[in-house]
Amino acid sequence: MAVGETRFPVMPVIEGVRLGTAMAGIKKSGRRDLVVIQVPEGARVAGSFTLNAFCAAPVSVAKASLAACQARGEGPRLLVINTGNANAGTGEIGLRDAHATCAELARLAGVPADSVLPFSTGVIGEPLPMERLLAGLAPALDSLAEDSEAWRHAGEGILTTDTRPKGASVELELGDRKVTINGISKGSGMIKPNMATMLAFVATDAAIEQPLLDSLLRETVERSFNCISVDGDTSTNDACMLIATGRGATLTSDEEIVIFRNGLQRVMTELAQAIVRDGEGATKFVTLQVQGAASREEALEVGFTVAHSPLVKTALFASDANWGRILAAVGRAPVSDFDVSRVTIDLGDVRLVENGGRANGYTEEQGSRIMREEEITIRIDLGRGEESATVWTTDLSQEYVSINADYRS
Amino acid sequence: MAVGETRFPVMPVIEGVRLGTAMAGIKKSGRRDLVVIQVPEGARVAGSFTLNAFCAAPVSVAKASLAACQARGEGPRLLVINTGNANAGTGEIGLRDAHATCAELARLAGVPADSVLPFSTGVIGEPLPMERLLAGLAPALDSLAEDSEAWRHAGEGILTTDTRPKGASVELELGDRKVTINGISKGSGMIKPNMATMLAFVATDAAIEQPLLDSLLRETVERSFNCISVDGDTSTNDACMLIATGRGATLTSDEEIVIFRNGLQRVMTELAQAIVRDGEGATKFVTLQVQGAASREEALEVGFTVAHSPLVKTALFASDANWGRILAAVGRAPVSDFDVSRVTIDLGDVRLVENGGRANGYTEEQGSRIMREEEITIRIDLGRGEESATVWTTDLSQEYVSINADYRS
Numbered sequence: 001m002a003v004g005e006t007r008f009p010v011m012p013v014i015e016g017v018r019l020g021t022a023m024a025g026i027k028k029s030g031r032r033d034l035v036v037i038q039v040p041e042g043a044r045v046a047g048s049f050t051l052n053a054f055c056a057a058p059v060s061v062a063k064a065s066l067a068a069c070q071a072r073g074e075g076p077r078l079l080v081i082n083t084g085n086a087n088a089g090t091g092e093i094g095l096r097d098a099h100a101t102c103a104e105l106a107r108l109a110g111v112p113a114d115s116v117l118p119f120s121t122g123v124i125g126e127p128l129p130m131e132r133l134l135a136g137l138a139p140a141l142d143s144l145a146e147d148s149e150a151w152r153h154a155g156e157g158i159l160t161t162d163t164r165p166k167g168a169s170v171e172l173e174l175g176d177r178k179v180t181i182n183g184i185s186k187g188s189g190m191i192k193p194n195m196a197t198m199l200a201f202v203a204t205d206a207a208i209e210q211p212l213l214d215s216l217l218r219e220t221v222e223r224s225f226n227c228i229s230v231d232g233d234t235s236t237n238d239a240c241m242l243i244a245t246g247r248g249a250t251l252t253s254d255e256e257i258v259i260f261r262n263g264l265q266r267v268m269t270e271l272a273q274a275i276v277r278d279g280e281g282a283t284k285f286v287t288l289q290v291q292g293a294a295s296r297e298e299a300l301e302v303g304f305t306v307a308h309s310p311l312v313k314t315a316l317f318a319s320d321a322n323w324g325r326i327l328a329a330v331g332r333a334p335v336s337d338f339d340v341s342r343v344t345i346d347l348g349d350v351r352l353v354e355n356g357g358r359a360n361g362y363t364e365e366q367g368s369r370i371m372r373e374e375e376i377t378i379r380i381d382l383g384r385g386e387e388s389a390t391v392w393t394t395d396l397s398q399e400y401v402s403i404n405a406d407y408r409s
Numbered sequence: 410m411a412v413g414e415t416r417f418p419v420m421p422v423i424e425g426v427r428l429g430t431a432m433a434g435i436k437k438s439g440r441r442d443l444v445v446i447q448v449p450e451g452a453r454v455a456g457s458f459t460l461n462a463f464c465a466a467p468v469s470v471a472k473a474s475l476a477a478c479q480a481r482g483e484g485p486r487l488l489v490i491n492t493g494n495a496n497a498g499t500g501e502i503g504l505r506d507a508h509a510t511c512a513e514l515a516r517l518a519g520v521p522a523d524s525v526l527p528f529s530t531g532v533i534g535e536p537l538p539m540e541r542l543l544a545g546l547a548p549a550l551d552s553l554a555e556d557s558e559a560w561r562h563a564g565e566g567i568l569t570t571d572t573r574p575k576g577a578s579v580e581l582e583l584g585d586r587k588v589t590i591n592g593i594s595k596g597s598g599m600i601k602p603n604m605a606t607m608l609a610f611v612a613t614d615a616a617i618e619q620p621l622l623d624s625l626l627r628e629t630v631e632r633s634f635n636c637i638s639v640d641g642d643t644s645t646n647d648a649c650m651l652i653a654t655g656r657g658a659t660l661t662s663d664e665e666i667v668i669f670r671n672g673l674q675r676v677m678t679e680l681a682q683a684i685v686r687d688g689e690g691a692t693k694f695v696t697l698q699v700q701g702a703a704s705r706e707e708a709l710e711v712g713f714t715v716a717h718s719p720l721v722k723t724a725l726f727a728s729d730a731n732w733g734r735i736l737a738a739v740g741r742a743p744v745s746d747f748d749v750s751r752v753t754i755d756l757g758d759v760r761l762v763e764n765g766g767r768a769n770g771y772t773e774e775q776g777s778r779i780m781r782e783e784e785i786t787i788r789i790d791l792g793r794g795e796e797s798a799t800v801w802t803t804d805l806s807q808e809y810v811s812i813n814a815d816y817r818s
Contacts, residue, residue, distance in 0.1 A: 053747040054740030054765065089736050091766030124733025125767050236737050310719075314813035324533025327498050328645050331463030338462040356463065357500030358534050397814075398807040404723035405806075 003285040003374055003394070006274040008167045011151035011182045016040025016245045017203045019154040020144035024136025026129055027084030027122070032157035034136040036105065037079040037201060038144055043245045044210050045075040046217040047117075048225075050238035057087045057094030058118040059237060061102065065114040070210060077111045079241065080140075081119040081158050081199065082133055083186075088236040089125040097128045105137050121160055121186065121199055121237055155184040158199055161403075162186050162278050168270035172263045174256045177249035179206045181263055185271035187235075187278075198225060200240040200271050205248030206260060212251070216261055217242040224268035227300070228392045229307045230279040240268075276392045281400030284316050285375045291388040292342075292381040298335055302380060303391035305333040313396035316376065321367025323352040330380060342383030348376065412694040412783055412803070415683040417576045420560035420591045425449025425654045426612045428563040429553040433545025435538055436493030436531070441566035443545040445514065446488040446610060447553055452654045453619050454484040455626040456526075457634075459647035466496045466503030467527040468646060470511065474523040479619060486524040488650065489514050489546070490567050490608065492595075496529040496537050497645040506537045514546050530569055530595065530608055530646055564593040567608055570812075571595050571687050577679035581672045583665045586658035588615045590672055594680035596644075596687075607634060609649040609680050614657030615669060621660070625670055626651040633677035636709070637801045638716045639688040649677075685801045690809030693725050695802050696786040701751075703794035707744055711789060712800035714742040722805030725785065730776025732761040739789060751792030757785065 018038040027033035039045060047066050049059050069076045080101060087094045102116035109116075120128070144150070155165035166185045171178055187198035208216070221240055242264075251257050277285050288306055293299035306312055309329040315322035326345055331338075345353035348370035352359055370376060427447040436442035448454060456475050458468050478485045489510060496503045511525035518525075529537070553559075564574035575595060581588045592611035617625070630649055651673075660666050686694050697715055702708035715721055718738040724731035735754055740747075754762035757779035761768055779785060 052737060052740040053742075053744070053749045054736050086733075089733050089762070089766045091764050094766070124737065236740060308717075310809075311813060314810055317810070318814035320814070324495075324498050327463050328461060328533065331461040331645060333462075335462070340462045353498070355500050357498045357503070396810060398810045400719075401723055401726070401805060401807045401810055404720060405727035405729070 002163050003277045003282050006164060006166060006277055008152050008155060008165050009169045011148040011167060011169050012171060012180045013146045014180055014182055014203050014205045014245060015146065015247050016043070017243060018144040018146050019150040020140040020142065021153045021157040022136040022140035022143065024082070025132045026082055032153060033083045034133065034140050035081040035154045035157035036137070036140040036144065037154065039075055039077055039079070039243055040245050040247065041077070043075040043243055044208060044213050045069070046210070046213045046242045048217055048221045048240045050235055052236045052238070054089060054236050056120060056237045057090055057098040058120045059239060060095065061098040062117040062119060062239065065102070065117055068114045074115070075243070076117045077115040078105055078109055079117050079119065079201065080105050080137070081121070082128070083158055083160050084122040085120060085126055085128050086122045086124050086237050087120040087128050090127055093127055097130055100130065101128070101133060104134050108137055108141055119199060119237070119239055121158065124236065151182060151184060158184065158186045160186065164278060166271055166274035166278070168267045168274070170263045170266055172259055174249050174251070174259060179204060179249050179260060181267045183267045183271050185275060187275045198235055198238045198275060200225065201243070202241065202264070202267060203243040203245065204264070205245050207246040207248065207250040208244040212257070213242060213244050216264060219261065220265045220268040223265060224272040227390060228272045228276045229304060230276065230282070230394050273392055276394055279394035280403045281397040282394035283374070283397055284395040286316060286393050286395065287377040288391040288393065289377060289379045289388065290382065290391070291379070292383045292385060293387040293389070294385040296387045296389050298382070299387055299389035300391065302330055302333040302335065302382065303389055305329050306378070306380070307391050307393035310396055313394070316371070316395035317397045319368065319371040321347060321364060321371045323347070323358065323367065326378065327353050335382070339383070344381045344383070346379040347371070348373070411572050412686045412691050415573065415575060415686055417561050417564060417574050418578045420557040420576065420578050421580060421589045422555045423589055423591055423612050423614045423654060424555065424656050425452070426652060427553040427555050428559040429549040429551070430562045430566040431545040431549040431552065433491070434541045435491055441562060442492045443542065443549050444490040444563045444566035445546070445549040445553065446563065448484055448486055448488070448652055449654050449656065450486070452484040452652055453617060453622050454478070455619070455622045455651045457626055457630045457649045459644055461645045461647070463498060463645050465529060465646045466499055466507040467529045468648060469504065470507040471526040471528065471648065474511070474526055477523045483524070484652070485526045486520040487514055487518055488526050488528065488610065490528040490530070491537070491542055492567055492569050493531040494529060494535055494537050495531045495533050495646050498534040499536055502536055506539055509539065510537070510542060513543050517546055517550055528608060528646070528648055530567065533645065560591060560593060567593065567595045569595065573687060575680055575683035575687070577676045577683070579672045579675055581668055583658050583660070583668060588613060588658050588669060588672070590676045592676045592680050594684060596684045607644055607647045607684060609634065610652070611650065611673070611676060612652040612654065613673070614654050616655035616657065616659040617653040621666070622651060622653050625673060628670065629674045629677040632674060633681040636799060637681045637685045638713060639685065639691070639803050682801055685803055688803035689812045690806040691803035692783070692806055693804040694784045695725060695804065697800040697802065698786060698788045698797065699791065699800070700788070700797035701790040701792045701794060702796040702798070705796045705798050707791070708796055708798035709800065711739055711742040711744065711791065712798055714738050715787070715789070716800050716802035719805055722803070725780070725804035726806045728777065728780040730756060730773060730780045732756070732767065732776065735787065736762050744791070748792070753790045753792070755788040756780070757782070
């Protein structure tokens, strides 16, 4: 199941960013499961990784190698992504395999080993099938290309149980110059069989120095991938990479930086929302707008408390305007000195809650009309301040349980 | 569905504690839905209530009246509990109805209005059916009795969608004297249609002064009702009341206080576990023992993070020894400077995880053997310190989703 349309867009060429794929038979034959992304010399690359303490071997290696490249004032030259196996919970063997993968690809491409960053997604705790993986590297390199089809094939090559590839692209005018941003992502929310991963790879031709690139990634991930949840499980392998080739326009003013950041935010948000729309068993796409908060952190706490409530999620699945469950979830959010008499909750354009109870004049019919829709917005005003946050989530269906219970069974 | 046996025990008489019930037609006809518990003069009563900011009207009234009684050096004289309607999210009308219920029962019984504490459980956001509720008070009073049947009828009268009544009782030897502790509870975990409530009423004939009674309740609830979860939703109406009539033995030494506290802990834990065993759609009873923690808070964080992970819960439902999901849930728990290489995870008597990955010699067969059992213990050692905590939870089944999605639909 998946909610709404997320057509894979036509991707403009970003000169020097070349993508190759192979069918290495890691996942299953006849399916792209190995992806190589080539980054041109002189590019700058920023990375954002999972905070899970049991982070996977490729995450440890990618973080260390990225730091080494940046210390040399360089970007990495190659990213290698395999699906079908997360290489997580694999201890020493996992680290050895991740290093071996990078070393072999570096040898084939004639670059330093630490210029190659590894990424894996799939089953936790199984050793990587190194023979098949290594055998797939050469064909993946041979297929490197810059065109839109290469982007789409890469988008398909990083999927696990996703039902569709996820891509986003924008072209921005900076005065008389143009800048392009392309991105692909995978994952069905933070929650997948065996914690398979949220991965995103975004590239631009803009020229951006490392410190600015790092902060742009941090800011835009904070308001996109860090604001989605299917149930709050955080993968051992999550990663989002941002590549700036520097072959295109340079951001020359604060105004141009703002234009670029807004465009980047659009790409990141589209990719993040595509993950929620493809959430396991999802039948609804839910936007939780929390406003009137004393701080953004507080707004996020309330948003995620509601987003993670199985009672709210099952009511959404049932198209049941069960406002009491939303009220109760808001009420248990960790907010200090919470005066609930000032809270208002709106479902679409219908006022559900005010003055600590059901809104005057609210009728079941009004609520049910909104709940039957496939895309639902819940607005929660805490009446405590000026801060706000938006969280995107799904409903909870029997199919979700089936997918995760039947997996491996 | 419910896991294991929880037979309602034979309850010894606790002199002066009398229970009455009525079929007021609040829930459905032919079903006990109104309960009155009479507390003898001179008794001491301690209460523990929900932390949900949207706490229900009866909770606000019960807290205020209990404080008023204690300020007078008295206990309340009557507790009145209705099921079928939570009187939550009902604003001013809800407070008025809760007060009116207490006032009418106080009038019938000839006690001050604030000597009556109200409790409600059921649907959120609907006004109480006052006419039927008030009409049921006299018959409930007329049926007051001390015997075991009265306790069982009260245990049945406070249920909502529970599949069975929940009771526990212990008799303790204090030197040559005896002390009795009886308790009843309701709820299917913290999660029910419309957040119906966890309620527990425990009585003893022991003579215990208010400060000690308060701390005994706090300590034992902390290690029982506050350690269970079906999914972490916290009700607007949760309450646990502890009554000490003072007509029996006095606790005369620290040793006797320890004997009593251990007995009280046994009753509280049995009542709390009975709620988990009756969890919606539950097919497994899961004990999460977290040890080697730097603090009890940290141990609880890890325990609840695992207990709330839908990936772990669906794997338990599937009897799938999917240790990667447990490892990943532990890894995302909010623990600072978390060295996962020191973590060990045992499933029953089988070592699943050590040195950051799958334990040497672990086989799928070993894990599956344990996972097929109805009662499962998962032991997580963080290798960071001496503190520990135990959390009890259930699995997550399609039936859980059906129960909560179909409700009201």
